[in-house]
Amino acid sequence: MLMKTPDEQTLAARLKALREELAKRGLDGFIVPISDEHMSEYVGDYAQRLEWISGFAGSAGSALVMQDRAVMFTDGRYTIQVREQVDPAHWEYESVPQTSIAKWLKENAKDGARIGYDAWLHDRGFAKAVHAVLQAKGGEIVEVDGNPIDAVWDDRPAPSPAKALPYETELAGRSSAEKRAEIAEWLKAEKLDATVISALDSVAWLLNLRGEDVTHTPVTLSYVIAHADGTADFFIAGEKVSPELTQHLGNAVRIRERMDFEGALKDMKGKRVAVDPALSVAAIPQALEEGGAVVVAERDPTIVPKARKNAVEQQGQRDAQIRDGAAIAKYLHYLSVEGPKGELDELKAAAQLLAFRKEYPDLKDISFDTISAAGPHAALPHYRVDENSNLPIEPNSVFLCDSGGQYPDGTTDITRTVWIGPDAPPAEVVDRFTRVLKGHIALARQVFPDGTTGGQLDVLARMHLWQAGLDYAHGTGHGVGAYLAVHEGPQRIAKPAGGQAGTGEPLRSGMICSNEPGFYKAGEYGIRIENLVIIQPSDKSGDFGDFLEFETTTFAPIDRTLVDAEMLTSEERDWWNAYHARTRELLAPQLEGDVLAWLEDACQPI
The missing domain is CATH 3.90.230.10 (Creatinase/methionine aminopeptidase superfamily)
Structure with missing residues (x-):
């Protein structure tokens, strides 16, 4: 469902309210991505924070709201759209990958700036890059306790209460038990105790379930911790669980409340736990380390089998x-x-x-x-x-x-x-x-x-355009x-320049x-x-x-x-x-x- 398009006066009022909230928290700025707690490309209405604050309805982009400036960061797909939807009286536009939030802060942030971010919406690599830039200027990146946009978004939608739905083996082609056993073998071979599966489509694939929590993508808001013995802990709001789902998952999958996920991470003291740095928000490895677990950076083991x-x-x-x-x-x-x-x-x-x-x-x-x-x-x-x-x-x-x-x-x-x-x-x-x-x-x-990669094949699709001095972005x-x-990884057919994710992945x-x-x-x-x-x-x-x-x-x-x-x-x-x-x-x-x-x-x- 599309969010109702607000007028410029409403958007200006929202920007003002956010800045007042940031001032209360002693923050000079705040980073707003299009993301949720699962690093999803498409997010539920409750997580559409960038569209709410700016009016931008694209599927990729981010913003930096400072006390005196507000900047939108989008790639070439949205050069025109962002200018149509985001008011230039209140916002500046920047293009990626030519620049980034980290580069912009390096060039524009004042010395000692304190920039807030939500550790449940960004990966750790992003946080480290911004931290390094701000630290060099005597400032810091500050993990917020509660998202400041949520604090001023009075009519913010609640996360979807829709039931999680069993996806039968006749359609999936393999049982969840088979998939979990394959992951268990990988964990044992790598001398790991468990892996955190946080991407929503990975959870859906692994447990053979689907849902209705994200518009147009049949996934359900949840997490999995898969263990080396083939069992799994499944974190999901209790209201979303039906008797049919419980029976479908079986005794080897322990159903737990979604709100208990962070605590469960902190309870894994001494365990060697795999976390995909590209698909996990910074809060996940942080919680594991706070609890005494050893975090091992590994690709989500469902990614290639799912693809x-x-x-x-x-x-x-x-x-x-x-x-x-x-x-x-x-x-x-x-x-x-x-x-x-x-x-x-x-x-x-x-x-x-x-x-x-x-x-x-x-x-x-x-x-x-x-x-x-x-x-x-x-x-x-x-x-x-x-x-x-x-x-x-x-x-x-x-x-x-x-x-x-x-x-x-x-x-x-x-x-x-x-x-x-x-x-x-x-x-x-x-x-x-x-x-x-x-x-x-x-x-x-x-x-x-x-073994050929998508980046190696991309030129085939462009060569007749290139011969006429033409291209596409x-x-x-x-x-x-x-x-x-x-949109599913890891493969991608695209120009390999610029380190685009997936272009070096073997097809x-x-x-x-x-x-x-x-x-x-x-x-x-x-x-x-x-x-x-x-x-x-x-x-x-x-x-x-x-x-x-x-x-x-x-x-x-x-x-x-x-x-x-x-x-x-x-x-x-x-x-x-x-x-x-x-x-x-x-x-x-x-x-x-x-x-x-x-x-x-x-x-x-x-």
């Missing part, structure tokens, strides 16, 4: 995509008919797409806020439409829609860019779209040695969960990735073509080792109106024709009448 989908999860992905693809086909037909009439807007289009998805009764949710982007909004890769930003979809313009569904057997994520007629698209738009398509096909067709591919988070069989090159002309239009793929063993394996390839699982027509067939090689045409023949084969049995006729035409060979 490498088993045969049941892979088939679930295929099945979910076929149903989702039919909904997309109905939607694309709808746009082709209604778009040229000039009566659609972004909100109406998004609502109609949801209606088509809801025709499938197993739809649980969408997998993220639909990016329904007309004209200049299509140039914002992570645009989110609301009543204030809603634009009409004009005839003879580009329309981009990035969306996905959450089904019990799989999570989908698809982007299609279409030309809204009736006239033919401009030559420039066709050229850019075709270059994006060529990059998409190049990546989809690539065979590569086992986001990654080419992210991991996707199995009825879990639509492994079973991983699901997106393939989504794009192009964006600020203020005019944007283009993105996105399918999901599963990494599979290739028949090219042999004397030179094991090779892998991508199996495309997303099927929906790509707009041929925007393609210059003369720019395609014979191999690219073969891919297009094979892809659309398969699309027709999979989707046609679910469609009828005008939609089926439209599909047959849209899937004709090029």
Whole structure:
């Protein structure tokens, strides 16, 4: 659910109230991330502190509120959006990774500055970096006792009370007991007593459960401490536990109150405990050390097994995509008919797409806020439409829609860019779209040695844009969960420059990735073509080792109106024709009448 957009006067009053609270605590500033106690990308309404204080509704960013200045830190995806949503009369804008909060404080903080932070919202590495900068200026980073935003946020929502839900082995492909046994073997091999699992999707995967606590991501607010004997302590609010869940978890999982988690960490004296520094807030290792435990920095042991989908999860992905693809086909037909009439807007289009998805009764949710982007909004890769930003979809313009569904057997994520007629698209738009398509096909067709990283493959998707002096400012591919988070690590296909997380991760069989090159002309239009793929063993394996390839699982027509067939090689045409023949084969049995006729035409060979 979107937070109601406050007016500038309300936001100014909130900023003033926060500064008064900071003054009471003797703080010169406070750091506000988009985060929760689990380092989640998408957070529940109760944790939307950055949006509450600033109005910024993006999914990545942070702020620094000083007594005399307030600064927003966002990356290139949000350069335009942050300026539209955050009042320049009260806020300054900074771009990352060119700068960071630590760098800004080094250059701008006064000597002796005391900057507050919430240890339940930041990792330890961040806290150490800021501490080093402030210490050099005679200041300090101060761990707050209770978040100061919460102290002034009178109508702050409570955390979700929704029940945690069992996720059956028939869908998960492996039992929780098997997964816990695998982790126990790893702990024993590493001479560790336990590991803390704090990422919500890791908890859900390990215990085979799902939830309704975070919009569009089926997770439940909880923690796990997994032990070397295969047992686990599961920390969750008692109101969220049902008899069915208790039976599902079994005797080897001890259910404990969520509020007891910090105390349990402090009770592990003498234990060697693994903590993932990238996925754990600073308060977790701090509590362990205060209690006398030995903290060992190790990657969350569920991360790679969760990313490498088993045969049941892979088939679930295929099945979910076929149903989702039919909904997309109905939607694309709808746009082709209604778009040229000039009566659609972004909100109406998004609502109609949801209606088509809801025709499938197993739809649980969408997998993220639909990016329904007309004209200049299509140039914002992570645009989110609301009543204030809603634009009409004009005839003879580009329309981009990035969306996905959450089904019990799989999570989908698809982007299609279409030309809204009736006239033919401009030559420039066709050229850019075709270059994006060529990059998409190049990546989809690539065979590569086992151990290749996403950073090594990223250039394939960009090369035809680069040849024209063009590029795009986001990654080419992210991991996707199995009825879990639509953005899942550790793998990522992106430029390796700048130390981007995941670009050095070897791609492994079973991983699901997106393939989504794009192009964006600020203020005019944007283009993105996105399918999901599963990494599979290739028949090219042999004397030179094991090779892998991508199996495309997303099927929906790509707009041929925007393609210059003369720019395609014979191999690219073969891919297009094979892809659309398969699309027709999979989707046609679910469609009828005008939609089926439209599909047959849209899937004709090029």
